Amino acid sequence: MSEVVYPRESVYNLIPKEEVYTQKPPRYMSKYRETVILEKKSTKDAMRTMGPSKVEVPSPEKYLKKHSKEPKLPEKTQCLTEVRNTRTARKPPIPARTDNPLMGIQTKRDFIKTTTVVPMKPQPTCVDTSKGHKQLLENSGLVPKYIKKKHYGEVPEYLQQRNEEERRAQEEYDNFVREQREQGAMKDLSDEERQAVLQGLKKNWDKLHHEYQGLSVVTDNLSKKAHKERLEMAMKQLENDINLIERFKTIYISNN
Incomplete structure (x- = not known):
C-alpha cells in the first residue's frame, strides 16, 4: 500500500511517527582469513633484520681478478682431438704432369651443367603513372x-x-x-538543260532571299510570322533542289 503524502502544514503532521531502522547485512569475512594471517607472520618473522640472518663473508684471498668474468673455452681433451682427426681426412696428393685423367666419370658439377634450365625472360611491361603502376x-x-x-x-x-x-x-x-x-517513258537531261534549270533555281532563290532580307526585324503579328515561315520553307526547298542537281551529272525525266 502506498504511503499517503500530506501537505506541509497539516494537523496530521503533529502525530509522531515510528522510526524505521534498516538492518545492514553482516560484513563479509573470508574463510581463509586465519590461514593468511598465519602465513604472513611466518614469513615476516624470518626477515626481521636487514637482509638474511646468516651471510657468507667474502674472504680477502678471493678478490676479483682481471678477465675473470670473461667466458672461457673448454679445455682440450683427448676425446676432442680424436674426433677432430677422424672428421678431417687427408686429401689425395696432386697428380703428376704425366698422369692421364680418368675418362667416362661423371662428376656432380657436370650433372649440374647438363640439367640447368635456360632462365625465363622477363615479360615486357609499361609503366603509366608516376607512382610506378605498370601493366603488361x-x-x-x-x-x-x-x-x-x-x-x-x-x-x-x-x-x-x-x-x-x-x-x-x-x-x-x-x-x-x-x-x-x-x-520512251524517260529521257536523259542534257548538260545545257541541266545548267539552265540550275541557273533558274538559283535566280528564284536570289529573289526569295532578297525578299527575306527586306522583312522587318520584329514580327509583331501572325501575318508577318506566317510570311517569314513561307519564305524560309521555299528557300530550303530550293537549296535541296540545287544540291540534288549539282550532285548528280546524269538526270532522267519522264516524257509525261
Whole structure:
C-alpha cells in the first residue's frame, strides 16, 4: 500500500511517527582469513633484520681478478682431438704432369651443367603513372598485335555482303532505267538543260532571299510570322533542289 503524502502544514503532521531502522547485512569475512594471517607472520618473522640472518663473508684471498668474468673455452681433451682427426681426412696428393685423367666419370658439377634450365625472360611491361603502376605491354594496346592476325588486311564479310547488295541494287536500277528509255517513258537531261534549270533555281532563290532580307526585324503579328515561315520553307526547298542537281551529272525525266 502506498504511503499517503500530506501537505506541509497539516494537523496530521503533529502525530509522531515510528522510526524505521534498516538492518545492514553482516560484513563479509573470508574463510581463509586465519590461514593468511598465519602465513604472513611466518614469513615476516624470518626477515626481521636487514637482509638474511646468516651471510657468507667474502674472504680477502678471493678478490676479483682481471678477465675473470670473461667466458672461457673448454679445455682440450683427448676425446676432442680424436674426433677432430677422424672428421678431417687427408686429401689425395696432386697428380703428376704425366698422369692421364680418368675418362667416362661423371662428376656432380657436370650433372649440374647438363640439367640447368635456360632462365625465363622477363615479360615486357609499361609503366603509366608516376607512382610506378605498370601493366603488361602485350595487353596495353601499345603493341600492334592486329597486324599479326590471320585475316589482317582482308575485307570483312559484312562489308563484302554490303558491297554485293549495293552492286545488285545499282544493276537493277540501271536495268529499270534502260527499259524505261527503250519504251520512251524517260529521257536523259542534257548538260545545257541541266545548267539552265540550275541557273533558274538559283535566280528564284536570289529573289526569295532578297525578299527575306527586306522583312522587318520584329514580327509583331501572325501575318508577318506566317510570311517569314513561307519564305524560309521555299528557300530550303530550293537549296535541296540545287544540291540534288549539282550532285548528280546524269538526270532522267519522264516524257509525261
